[in-house]
Amino acid sequence: MxxxxxxxxxxxxxxxxxxxxxxxxxxxxxxxxxxxxxxxxxxxxxxxxxxxxxxxxxxxxxxxxxxxATFNQSKSAGRKVSSGFVSKGLGSAADVTEVSPIEVKRGVYRQQVSLASEVEHAEKALLQLRGQFTLAAKQIVKGREFDYQGLKDSVADMVNSVVRCPDAFTWLLRLRLKDQHSHDHSMRSALWAVQFARFVGMPKDQMSVLCLGTLLKDIGKIKLPNALLRKKKRTPEEVAEYQKFVEYGVEMLRSSNVEPRVVSVVRFHCERHDGTGFPEGLRGGKIPLLARIAGIATTYDAISNPREAEEPVAPSRAVSLLYNLRDKKFQDDLVVQFIQSIGLYPTGTLVELTTGDVGIVVEQHAESRLTPKVAVLDQQKAQASGAYILVDLKDEDLSRRILEKSGRSKAKSVSKLAIARDLDLSGYDVDIAAVSSIFMKSAQMVLETAVSDSVGDETPVRQGGFYANIRDRFRL
Structure with missing residues (x-):
């Protein structure tokens, strides 16, 4: 062998x-x-x-x-190699225009407020944006003028909220958007794009352009037959007809006097790094940066929230699929930075800890996304107390003591207290929208401890409203 x-x-x-x-x-x-x-x-x-x-x-x-492998900073076989090296057995997409790595500026935006305090502001911003977006879409389709400045102002409110606390909008989008796929998809894609822009320190004016372009990217689909949009397998002729939605959208936005930078995102968001995209088949660096980012955000959301699936795939699976597209459909470092911006376990993800406990990711740490705050579901005592336990995995020692105090003996024996895996929602009887709704309304996401003068141990505050309200929906 x-x-x-x-x-x-x-x-x-x-x-x-x-x-x-x-x-x-x-x-x-x-x-x-x-x-x-x-x-x-x-x-x-x-x-x-x-x-x-x-x-x-x-x-x-x-x-x-x-x-x-050998370095080659000059040309190889008559062309530049975008990754900067040539190696036996390694190929590069032919004629890919060289791309510059994304400029990442760490520490430009630090979380300014807690999730609990941002929820009310984020909810107002989301409802306002949703209303402006829906109205604008209707007016654009009818060829009428729309309140573009009002939409821009709503986008600015969203950007400011994401800058203050990215997790609030993520929770609200899980909870609020329950209507047609394209509307949900555009809003979620815009959120992923803005979160990425925040992560790399992009200026706010560029964030707003990126957000507007990603929101409006599918506006041209209104001109396509519903049967074509819903069809899973399209003939080559139907594919060509479907792809015209980009052209339709660009025409509609130009006639509405939308600024060129926003139209550019819509026009090029379906182009791909290796030239297999549409409508122009652009490659590499010829695709505008904001359009490249919108393309990644759009693809991630399509993978994690497939149109015909009852439940999205687990986040780690979506990340793995996206990661496999680097240097093919998308620029390598953009994919890596995007994955780091959302984390393997985005807010709202159902997870299993190394102790075997099941919980929900409720808030992330920007610099430590593998160790978020998790609401551990108190399944055994739910009928008696209706409680959950909030632990911050970034502080492993404290989290161990909290879980041990609640009677979870495995918290002491496991070598590493961490997230073992994320769980596919389709395998569990849990309504994530109901969970997020209850959590956002009832939970004060602050970990409080009572210090015993005699023993010196920490006792977690266990808030009863969360699990008490979902215990009839969550059956493991």
């Missing part, structure tokens, strides 16, 4: 190798998912900073025997 995986020192890693396993959990490194095709010196440096040895899969990349 041939050897597929080889253990090597991190000092022997070269570009073109596929790292399949580390000497530590992937969650303790900056890499968003398991498995890495090494394509840059930065990735090699990062692996060396975190690991002593790794395992490489020689069926998916270079082996030590094949030698190292």
């Amino acid at each position: 041939s050897i597929k995986q080889i253990k090597i020192s991190v000092e022997d890693i070269t570009m073109g190798m596929y790292v399949s396993c580390l000497d530590r959990p992937w969650s303790q490194t900056p890499f968003p998912i398991q498995g890495l095709l090494v394509k840059s010196p930065k990735e090699i440096s990062s692996l060396r900073n975190y690991c002593d040895y790794v395992y490489i899969d020689v069926t998916k990349g270079l082996s030590p025997i094949e030698g190292t």
Whole structure:
């Protein structure tokens, strides 16, 4: 039997190798998912900073025997290679225009308020935006002038809310938007795009353009037959007809005097890095940056909220599918930064802890997205107390003590208290909209502790309204 995986020192890693396993959990490194095709010196440096040895899969990349990849900062075979290197067995999309890495400015926007205090402001902003968006769409379809400034003002309110506390809008979108798919999809996609823009420190005026363009990206679909929109499998002729929605949308927005920067997002959001997009088949750097971001946000939402599925796929599965599209459909570093911006476990995700407890992610830490705040569902005592327990996984020691205090003995024995996996909602009888509604209305998401003078232990405040209201809906 041939050897597929080889253990090597991190000092022997070269570009073109596929790292399949580390000497530590992937969650303790900056890499968003398991498995890495090494394509840059930065990735090699990062692996060396975190690991002593790794395992490489020689069926998916270079082996030590094949030698190292070579840098090529100039042209190779008559064209520039956007990733900056050439390697045996590694290809690059032909004629892809070189793209510049996204400029990331850390610390530009820090969470200014708590989720609990932002909810009321976010709800007002969402309702206002939803109303303006719905009215604008109706007016645009009829070829009439619409209150573009009013829509821009509503978008600015959304941007400001996301800047203050990104999780509030995420919860509200899970809760409020229950109507037609295209409307929900546009609103969610805009949220993912703005969250990404916040994460990389994009100026607010660009955030607003990105948000407006992503909101309006599907406006042209109103001119397509409903049967064509709903059809799962389209003939080549039907595909060509469907793709005209971009052209229709651009025409409608131009006639409504929407600013060119917004129209540009709509026009190019379906273009793809490898040239397989539409309507113009642009490649790489020829696609405007904001349109590239809108394309990623749109695709992520389509994956995690498929039109015909009763329930979306688990977030980690959506992230994995998106990650596999890097350097193909989308620019590599944009995909990686986007995944880091939303995290593996977005707000509202149903998760299982390493203790076996089930909970819901209620708030994230911008700099530590693998250790969010989780409302652990108190299943055993729900009938008696209707309680849940709020733990902050960023403070592992305190979270252990809180869970131990509540009678969860496994909290003491597990080597690492963390999220073990996210759960596919289709496998659980839980109404996430009802859960989020109850949580947002009743929970004060502040972890309080009572310190015993004699023992010195912490006792969590367990708020009864949350689980008491959902216990009839949640049956595991």
